Amino acid sequence: MFQITASTTVAPAGVALFDQENYKVDYGESPTTDAAGLLIRSVDLHQTALSERLLTIGRAGVGVNNIPLDKAVQQGIVVFNAPAANANGVKELVLAALAIGARPMLPASDWVHGLKGNDIDVQVEKGKKAYVGTELLGKQLGVIGLGHVGGLVANSASSTAFGMHVVGYDPYIQVDTAWNLSHHIHHAKNVSQVLQDSDYVTIHVPLTDETAEMLNAEAIAQMKPGSVLLNFARDDVVDEAAIIAALDRGHLRQYITDFATPKLIHHPKVLCFPHIGGSTDAAETNSAKMVVQTMKNYLETGNIRNSVTFPDTVMDFQAPLRLTLIHRNVPNMVGRMTEVLANYDLNIVNMVNRSNGDYAYTMIDLDALEAKRLQRIANKMAQIENVVRVRVIEQPK
Ligand SMILES: NC(=O)C1=CN([C@@H]2O[C@H](COP(=O)(O)OP(=O)(O)OC[C@H]3O[C@@H](n4cnc5c(N)ncnc54)[C@H](O)[C@@H]3O)[C@@H](O)[C@H]2O)C=CC1
Numbered sequence: 001m002f003q004i005t006a007s008t009t010v011a012p013a014g015v016a017l018f019d020q021e022n023y024k025v026d027y028g029e030s031p032t033t034d035a036a037g038l039l040i041r042s043v044d045l046h047q048t049a050l051s052e053r054l055l056t057i058g059r060a061g062v063g064v065n066n067i068p069l070d071k072a073v074q075q076g077i078v079v080f081n082a083p084a085a086n087a088n089g090v091k092e093l094v095l096a097a098l099a100i101g102a103r104p105m106l107p108a109s110d111w112v113h114g115l116k117g118n119d120i121d122v123q124v125e126k127g128k129k130a131y132v133g134t135e136l137l138g139k140q141l142g143v144i145g146l147g148h149v150g151g152l153v154a155n156s157a158s159s160t161a162f163g164m165h166v167v168g169y170d171p172y173i174q175v176d177t178a179w180n181l182s183h184h185i186h187h188a189k190n191v192s193q194v195l196q197d198s199d200y201v202t203i204h205v206p207l208t209d210e211t212a213e214m215l216n217a218e219a220i221a222q223m224k225p226g227s228v229l230l231n232f233a234r235d236d237v238v239d240e241a242a243i244i245a246a247l248d249r250g251h252l253r254q255y256i257t258d259f260a261t262p263k264l265i266h267h268p269k270v271l272c273f274p275h276i277g278g279s280t281d282a283a284e285t286n287s288a289k290m291v292v293q294t295m296k297n298y299l300e301t302g303n304i305r306n307s308v309t310f311p312d313t314v315m316d317f318q319a320p321l322r323l324t325l326i327h328r329n330v331p332n333m334v335g336r337m338t339e340v341l342a343n344y345d346l347n348i349v350n351m352v353n354r355s356n357g358d359y360a361y362t363m364i365d366l367d368a369l370e371a372k373r374l375q376r377i378a379n380k381m382a383q384i385e386n387v388v389r390v391r392v393i394e395q396p397k
Pocket residue numbers: 062063064083084086087090144145146147148149150169170171172173174177204205206207210211232233234258275276277278279
């Protein structure tokens with residue numbers, strides 16, 4: 001029986017996949033001491049103690065900047081997210097934001113709802129000249145980050161429905177994402193090429209040390225005068241002070257973002273949403289279901305898919321018992337593990353080893369042995385220098 005702590009914000013359809021036969025779910029934002037799994041959305045875990053028993057963290061969503069990934073790896077905790085599961089929801093909001101950036105829909109609506117009297121039609125026809133907008137057709141959109149969200153936004157904007165000229169930049173683009181990009185999208189070689197001539201710029205990168213304040217004063221100065229910046233990625237991928245300065249001097253026309261801050265919400269040229277890019281019923285359900293499936297798979301079989309801390313490591317269960325080890329990626333680890341097994345005269349049926357920078361993951365299937373006895377041997381293996389976590393898993397029935 002695995003204990004799971006789940007955030008109440010995670011879609012119930014996902015949490016329900018933790019079957020009662022094998023899982024006990026309680027609700028909270030930080031793991032109980034007994035929790036083997038923690039299922040969350042955007043809660044910040046950087047100051048949260050991660051208990052020794054915690055085996056996995058599932059992020060029902062994409063961004064993992066709220067999770068201390070290095071600390072998790074060092075403690076042998078495997079972190080999963082839900083790639084692409086909420087991308088369509090974000091795309092639709094970004095497309096709406098583009099339309100809002102082109103036309104003063106919100107002020108126009110505010111104005112009309114404030115009208116009084118019986119001659120609304122007359123007032124409307126007289127006053128509407130104050131709300132003339134622009135069109136997206138033929139304008140240039142710059143997309144920074146052509147992953148799941150950026151790729152969908154770029155394809156939609158360049159389609160005949162929007163008719164925009166789209167320039168994209170992504171130096172680390174994945175092959176499968178690249179295959180899905182429309183051939184109408186022009187590939188920029190650097191960020192400057194995206195910024196210079198674009199009427200609208202939208203950023204869709206993860207928040208990392210490399211992308212923090214990627215759009216700083218220097219980058220914003222390269223943007224076309226009168227352009228609109230959209231940020232549905234993370235607050236810290238832009239330098240807020242530089243954006244406010246650019247809006248104040250009229251260099252940027254508008255900033256539309258999913259990340260509200262005290263300074264932004266009162267600025268007349270800023271439109272903030274309350275981080276609702278992934279808040280659709282489909283996006284929330286897809287994300288929760290996807291990440292719960294991967295957490296279950298890891299807890300029940302040791303197999304890893306869609307982890308942000310380890311490469312995919314999948315092996316068919318070919319024996320009654322499996323050992324899984326998270327260890328530092330240093331020479332001779334596999335040799336030292338197999339030596340212990342050889343000392344107990346144990347036959348390895350199959351094994352796999354994958355590394356990811358400083359850490360690695362090994363799964364070993366073993367023949368004819370009792371789980372209790374293997375647990376004793378596993379305890380010995382846990383004492384090998386540089387081994388972080390050892391688990392014994394019985395073949396699922
Ligand atoms: N507002 C919201 O509710 C949501 C926000 N997000 C945010 O959007 C981000 C992107 O989401 P996805 O597209 O699903 O992720 P993704 O992982 O599919 O795509 C991210 C892309 O950024 C690219 N990239 C990384 N560093 C870059 C750099 N320095 N310059 C240019 N490109 C770079 C990567 O190569 C990748 O193609 C997430 O990390 C998250 O922070 C995601 C979902 C919902």
